[in-house]
Amino acid sequence: MNMAGKKKGVTPVQPPSARPAYSDDTLAEVMRSGRDTSGRILDTIMPRYLLEDKDMSILIAYLKNLAYEYSPGIDNYNINFATIITDEVHVDQVEAMMKLLESFVTSANKQQVDYEAQLVKLRETRREPTYRRVKLSRWLLKGPPGTWQSQLETYYRKEPVFALIGGITSKSWKPVHEFSEAHMLPCILPITDFPVVSATDWYTLYFSKGYFQEGEAAASFLASQDQDIKSKKIVQIVRNTPQGQALSEGFMQGLNDKVVPLPSTIMVAPNESLDGESLKRLLDKEKPDILALWTDDSLLRAFMEDSVPIELPATLLISSGYFGSKIWSIPEKMRSAAYITYPYRLPQDESRYDRLFTSTMKQPNSDEIRRIKSKTMASLRVLTQALKEMRGDFFRDYLFDTISMMQDLELPLYERLSFGPEQRYASKGCYVVQLSKGEKPDLIKKSDWVIH
Incomplete structure (x- = not known):
């Protein structure tokens, strides 16, 4: 006769014997x-x-040092996220990001409801939480960046979150970056041209180094194209703005071990304009072989003044990030000398993703809105894949460990987003291009994607 609870022919599994604690x-x-x-x-x-x-x-x-309790912002039924928006960002840009984030929340929560309904149908109870209800808070930061820290602390005390997802500002991300470091709070792919460039900080994953990366790429391009670069006279004209300073810093750091002496720097005040005569005197004095224009497009007018013939240097470096859509207005007489840093997939290649951006509005998405949507799609793709692979082990450091093991992603906007242990800048490349001839020019690659 079998003992109660035993099945014939089955040997019960014995638990391991108790052991002393490990030293x-x-x-x-x-x-x-x-x-x-x-x-x-x-x-x-x-x-x-x-x-x-x-x-x-x-x-x-x-x-x-591994946690044995869930990180803040997590319980058995809910997972809380926040996204950060600063008050100077245009409403259209905020809406472009928020619509996609809110759609993600709706979809995720529908999965949770469907899962619970399936359990009821099968008359089962939930043993381990598979789906959690997602909550997304909008943290709006107002006023100057110096006040953001206290605002973030207030939001976080009121409503701890597991991670920050996306976010957008036209200013420096530094106050948010420092907040994330202080609270060991993951921040996944914020939309900013002014990330913190650091080799040691851990808790923010950026798309790229922003303007800094364009300057860095320009330096690497020069070194790869000219074996005699150390004998060349390099001058950079830098507008004293956050954009100009970041481009210059990346450029100088990229050239630091490649050029002696380092480039001469001419600073231009934020609202200062140079006419053709002033620019000619400057170039006649410096006689650069290579001129980096880390300014907006306003300096082009000085080059185009017919009354003051200006001899162009052999190489002219221009940032597409700073020029924006004005790169298309570079005159033909400058195009053979002008090399443009371009940190995205080229427009003629990006067109294969057009179907993702069809709008119900009569007006198509602007380039800026499309880039915001592309970046938000990428951040959600990374987050969704990471949460799936974490399999319920919701610890903040493990979130980054999981992301670091992801394969490269091919998505709209960037040629490639790649991840790895302790890597905090997903896009590591930047093209250098030139404009073709004609009224409707194309961008012509002059470098490979990864050049630094």
């Missing part, structure tokens, strides 16, 4: 040999780590 030494031993403190041999599915003492101590320190 650093015994934990190192079990990870190396697979033998625990009670002498039991662990299953072969458990990897063995044949590490030197120094590396083993680092691994043990890492294990000790």
Whole structure:
């Protein structure tokens, strides 16, 4: 006669015997040999780590710092996110981002409702939470950046979140970046041209280094094209704005180990204009072989003044980010000398994604609105894939660990978004292009995508 609770022919699984707690030494031993403190041999599915003492101590320190409770913003039924918007951003740009974020929330919560309904139909109860209800808060930051920190602290005290997703500003992201670092709060792909460029900070994943990356790419392009670059006279005209300063900083850092001496810098005040005569005197004095124009398009007028013939340098560097749509107005007489940094997929190649941006409005999306939508789509793709692969292990550091293991993504706007351990800038490339001839020019590649 069988004992109650047993099935004939089935041997019940015995739980492992109790073992003494691990010390650093015994934990190192079990990870190396697979033998625990009670002498039991662990299953072969458990990897063995044949590490030197120094590396083993680092691994043990890492294990000790792993969280054993869910991160803030998570419980068994809900996961809370926030997105950050600063008050100077145009309403159309905010709407372009928010519509996609809100659509993501609606879709995610529908999955949760459908899952619960399926459990009811099957007369089952939920053992482990598979779907959580998603909540997205909008944190609006008002006033100068110096006041953002206190506003963020107020929002966070009232409503802790698991991560920041997207977000948009035309200003520097630095106050938000520092807030994320202080609270160990992941921030996934905010829309900003002014990220913090750091090799050590951890908690913000950016699309790129922004304007800094254009300047850095220009420097790498020069070095790759001209073996004799150290003998060339390089001058940069820098408008004293955040855009000009970031371009100049990236350019100078990129040239730091390639050029001696470093380029001469001519600063131009934010609202200062140079006429043709002033520009001619400047160029006659400096006689640059290479001239970097880290300004907006207003300086083009000085080059185009017929009354003051200006001899162009052999190479003219221009930022498409700073010029914007005005790159298309560069006159033909300058095009053979003008090399333009372009941090996105070229327009003629990007057209294959047009179907994603069909609008119900009569007016098509502007380039800026389309870029905001592209970036928001990318941030949601990364977040959705990461949450799926986390399989309910909702710890903030593990979110970044999961993202770092993702394969490269091919999405609208960027040629490639790539991830890896401790990498915090997903797009690492930038084209250098020239304009073709004619009234409706194309962009012609003069470099590969990854050039720095």
